[in-house]
Amino acid sequence: MTGEVPPETSKEEAADLLAKLVSIDTRNPPGREKPLAEFIYEWLESREIDAEIVDRPDPDRPQVVAEIGAGDPDAGKLVLNGHMDVVPPGDRDRWSVDPFNGVVADGRVYGRGTSDMKAGLAAAMLAGRAAESSGAVDGKLILTFVMGEETAEPGTKTLLEGIDADYGVVLEPTELHVHTVAKGLAWYAVEIGGKSSHASKPELGKNALDALFGNEARLSAYRHRIAERTHPLIGESLCTPTMVSAGTKENVIPESAELRMDRRFLPSEDVDDLDEEIDGVFDPLREEGFDVSINRVRTYEAAEIDPDEHVATVFRKHANDVAGVDTAPAGKNAATDQRNFVNDAGIPAIIWGPGTSAQSHTTDEWARVDLLHDSVDVLCRAVEDLCSVSVEET
Template sequence: MSCKSRDEVLELAKSKLDELIKLTSDLIKIPSENPIGSQRDVIDFVKNYLSEAGIPCEEVGCNPDFPCVVAKIGKDEGFSVILNGHVDVVPAGDRAQWEFEPFSGEITDKCILGRGTSDMKAGVAGVLFAMKILAESGAELNGNIRLHIVSDEESGGQFGTKWLCANGYADNADACLVAEPTGHNTIEIGQKGRVDLVLKSYGKSAHGSLAGFKGENAILKLIKVLENINMLREIEGCYKESQAQALINSKLIADQKNGAGTGDVIDHVSANVGMIKGGTRPNMVPDYCEVTVDLRLPIGVGAKEIEDCVKKVIEKSGVTGVEYELDFQTFGNYTEIDAPIVEAIKKHAEALWKDEVLPAYQWASSDARDYRVKDIPTIQYGPSNTVGIHSYNETVDIEDVKNAGQIYLLSLCDLMGIAD
């Protein structure tokens, strides 16, 4: 068929929304746990779906255990949009903790049930559906839409989005939509960076019965250093005037989702002492201890500022024999609030939900960073129920899935020049 206007494309989509719900359920029924499972079946399913929709696709990647699927519709010139999603899910864990079978994909009157419903197979279904509808509609695209489906986001992304960006698959893109879960009233337009801080202390071994009289306890040394770790949390981000509203939105959302008083997590460094290793036996004074601290960096905070503060933390502790390593994985990154991809999603989400939708920064990180490193305006927007993500009894609302699919489609129509 051939649809000439956005309204015609939308009517086609509305007539097939039940297919979107079934697609989500079908994806859930395919176990794709990472790192304990296989991604082969779900990747093959995506390839078959695209092929049946008449959309040429290709399996690419550098690790056969974590393949990617890429596809494109439209013409080479004009506006270029990337749609990104991951099909791997975190392990379901203890089945006894679930109120339903985690890979049932059961559809109730209001929800779809199962591991990955919110994170993020509903989002993947939404972008696949939107791409299929546009291809089926025959509408003329003033540009192209590229699809990036990856299978290792939950394990860091080195074989997925990061690899795709490093190997030219994101070149010359004008925008990117990552269908990660946000809920209907938030558009993620920026996120914090991440660095692993490893502190190492060296002491002198002795018999445990002589502790305090002989030897030098490496664990106690690091305890003194960790007493000052809050110095890192005093570091604030640096924002431009154009980021003021997004920062206000972000603090508001953080307070709402995490509890009153947590808004400062957005524009301050966070420091989580996550791992500590030290000692050999309880009857020996430990001569070595190592601590790993997960630091999340707000926008505008650089390497030198962090390193200078780490040195001050150690100095203030008053101990010697302490070393550190900093592994900077990414820095804070963002998309301007008035970027076309932000404005398109915001306009259609507000029109459909009849609710204000806030562009905001995220306190964690995701694959969006890899596109932003390439200066591609990138957002996250996807259906979700927060309860159950990376936990038990994960679900997603059917209304949220249907609306997300339509919002993606309408936004792509705007960006591809498909008029009313």
């Protein structure tokens, strides 16, 4: 490979490909990845890239794997990973464009999933084409297009079970900054059971909503306590109440209340310890006679690699050379499939991509065409370094 974007990859083509990907509605829930998986598979096959449709873990939501290169055992093997699903667009009347039309304007592509993370998918496809056309990949470049990331499903984890690789890149939006660590995420459902009565005689009931509000000081103290746990690249540990539901009618003492919480945790924190901590916050309500059940309903583990891991230093160098991107170590506050590479497969992986993180899940979401174009250049250079027989770690 030449280390440069091949002449046929123009900004216009990159934008057009991203617009096509966005125009395929892959919102999750409910999970509509199949049409996009078929599009990507056909796009790769038409460019003589060896691709495969994988029907695990869900045959109705297939994934795509492609391999490029000679497979020399003395050369490196790199995985580029991206999820095909996107979050729902929300109230479409708030959008100034059709969220699934892929509008190109003013150096941006607009639509749901542009930044998170179909720009990353487009970059992987175009870099894969460049690698195949060059015929100069000594090792292996592996492309994985996965399902279910937005809902913590085992898309990436399933594909990695059959892949042997030295490095990984999770193509989440970072504006070409290299992130080597990501926070974990745990969602909790706290259900408080009391006793109903007529609101004119509240003393005959046990008001579950009063119990929940009365516990606010304990929860606040816990949130302040865990905020003292910090990481130099991703900041503090967090616990944020996000949803409350209670009551059946205005004049009925609520016999139950539910609180949902978003718990962001650091690599140094163990998820089982989080369960015990959350449970302890609500123990006093049990002592007051309320039934309390707490369930962790979704988990994304935290993940981290050394900031000076070879894959990180290679991408920092080329992102700086191509686009002047800052080389300072960085991390991502959100959870990603990096955890499946690092924690499950033992593959050192960075989080890196052309999207803009602040655009994730927003109304009128957009991605910059110049960053998408630059990302293909960076990927070509990185593949040349990482998938060569003469890999020299720095």
